[in-house]
Amino acid sequence: MRHRIAVIGGGPAGLTFARVLHRHDHPVTVLERDPAPDARPPGGTLDLHEKLGQLALGKAGLLAEFQALSRPEGQAMRILDTDGTVLRDWQPRPDDRANPEIDRGQLRDLLLGPLDVQWGRGVTEVVPGARDGVLVHFADGRQETFDLVVGADGAWSRVRPAVSSATPHYTGVTLVETSLDDVDTRHPDLARLIGDGSMAVYGVNRALVAQRNSGGHVKVYAQFRAPLDWHTNLERHMGLNRRAGMDAGLDLADVEAVRSSLLALFDGWAAPVLDLLRHGTAFVHRPLYVLPVGHTWAHVPGVTLVGDAAHLMPPLGVGANLGMLEGAELAESVAAAPSSGDLDEAVRAFEEQMWARAGMWAKITTAGLERLVSPDPTEALAFFDEVQPS
Numbered sequence: 001m002r003h004r005i006a007v008i009g010g011g012p013a014g015l016t017f018a019r020v021l022h023r024h025d026h027p028v029t030v031l032e033r034d035p036a037p038d039a040r041p042p043g044g045t046l047d048l049h050e051k052l053g054q055l056a057l058g059k060a061g062l063l064a065e066f067q068a069l070s071r072p073e074g075q076a077m078r079i080l081d082t083d084g085t086v087l088r089d090w091q092p093r094p095d096d097r098a099n100p101e102i103d104r105g106q107l108r109d110l111l112l113g114p115l116d117v118q119w120g121r122g123v124t125e126v127v128p129g130a131r132d133g134v135l136v137h138f139a140d141g142r143q144e145t146f147d148l149v150v151g152a153d154g155a156w157s158r159v160r161p162a163v164s165s166a167t168p169h170y171t172g173v174t175l176v177e178t179s180l181d182d183v184d185t186r187h188p189d190l191a192r193l194i195g196d197g198s199m200a201v202y203g204v205n206r207a208l209v210a211q212r213n214s215g216g217h218v219k220v221y222a223q224f225r226a227p228l229d230w231h232t233n234l235e236r237h238m239g240l241n242r243r244a245g246m247d248a249g250l251d252l253a254d255v256e257a258v259r260s261s262l263l264a265l266f267d268g269w270a271a272p273v274l275d276l277l278r279h280g281t282a283f284v285h286r287p288l289y290v291l292p293v294g295h296t297w298a299h300v301p302g303v304t305l306v307g308d309a310a311h312l313m314p315p316l317g318v319g320a321n322l323g324m325l326e327g328a329e330l331a332e333s334v335a336a337a338p339s340s341g342d343l344d345e346a347v348r349a350f351e352e353q354m355w356a357r358a359g360m361w362a363k364i365t366t367a368g369l370e371r372l373v374s375p376d377p378t379e380a381l382a383f384f385d386e387v388q389p390s
């Protein structure tokens with residue numbers, strides 16, 4: 001029997017789900033809010049782990065193509081002190097394929113392949129229990145019905161309310177992201193500082209992380225503990241009282257004002273490290289939100305969640321990996337379920353497995369964020385010494 005399956009969201013989790021179903025010759029409707037694949041910048045690089053994201057790509061039959069595209073040298077990781085001293089410099093072995101990096105845009109295109117995504121189809125609500133299945137409402141006022149709706153629509157999921165009342169809460173840590181282009185020719189000193197992979201500097205309650213993407217593109221993340229409204233009064237919320245105007249509120253759209261506020265926030269750090277902010281182009285404000293650790297729900301026939309929609313957690317290199325593996329596993333179970341009763345049992349079993357694994361990672365990443373952006377920067381170093389292979 002061919003179940004009517006819809007996946008809401010064409011991120012790593014949703015596309016992996018669709019691609020594995022496609023590999024099993026099972027029809028799937030992919031509904032994505034963005035009007036086109038390149039409607040917005042795809043975001044930074046992702047490292048895909050052998051036992052998570054790469055396993056999922058294997059299930060999609062895409063591992064060889066991933067290996068050809070990915071950057072094993074991107075596994076390199078360097079940690080500096082705030083005065084610029086190199087504290088750690090991990091280099092991958094030439095044959096190390098444990099966590100190679102890939103640009104998100106490349107991963108998206110790899111997963112898209114032959115999929116027929118319906119772009120520009122924002123979902124507003126999902127209503128289970130309708131006579132003919134699960135009702136999906138769209139922003140344009142239309143409705144469609146499916147046997148199974150998979151919410152892969154990320155942090156602010158519109159599918160989640162159909163199964164759970166949980167909503168993301170602020171972690172107390174904010175990222176401000178900026179980028180450098182063509183770093184090898186335009187900023188060779190910074191290119192050397194960053195190396196082939198990532199570079200991080202940890203200070204008191206703040207950090208600067210730079211990650212190399214392909215083509216000489218670098219993403220820089222300024223991270224700091226701050227109240228959610230930190231930008232409304234820098235003097236009161238951030239203790240930045242050296243310059244007039246810090247109490248007037250920061251316009252997050254004003255590139256130069258954000259740059260000078262960040263430079264004040266990281267004042268005293270080594271000049272080459274601060275050059276990452278001096279040369280950054282636009283700044284994107286990303287307060288970090290999470291769902292409660294161990295988020296589960298009472299099973300609702302016909303609706304489930306994968307990826308960030310199910311278990312938004314701190315960005316410590318596993319969110320996309322988990323979402324992809326969940327997408328792949330759910331697709332395999334769905335494709336193997338002959339009747340609608342079997343389909344529901346398959347989804348139930350999948351959810352139990354997802355909750356256990358995601359709960360474990362949510363605990364690890366939550367504790368990790370506490371240590372990486374912490375009052376005691378030696379905690380960050382200790383964290384890396386624990387997780388980095390020697």
Ligand SMILES: Cc1cc2nc3c(=O)[nH]c(=O)nc-3n(C[C@H](O)[C@H](O)[C@H](O)COP(=O)(O)OP(=O)(O)OC[C@H]3O[C@@H](n4cnc5c(N)ncnc54)[C@H](O)[C@@H]3O)c2cc1C
Nearest residue numbers: 009011012013033123153154307308315317318319320321
């Ligand atoms: C700075 C940073 C670095 C990170 N680095 C890593 C890393 O190295 N490795 C890693 O594994 N993870 C990393 N993550 C986490 C990772 O980005 C997420 O966990 C991952 O993108 C989640 O995938 P997803 O498919 O569940 O959701 P998303 O990637 O958020 O995709 C959701 C999709 O749903 C669409 N959508 C949303 N709402 C609707 C709607 N109402 N209707 C239709 N479509 C909708 C969106 O447009 C989007 O395409 C990082 C996160 C951040 C912020």
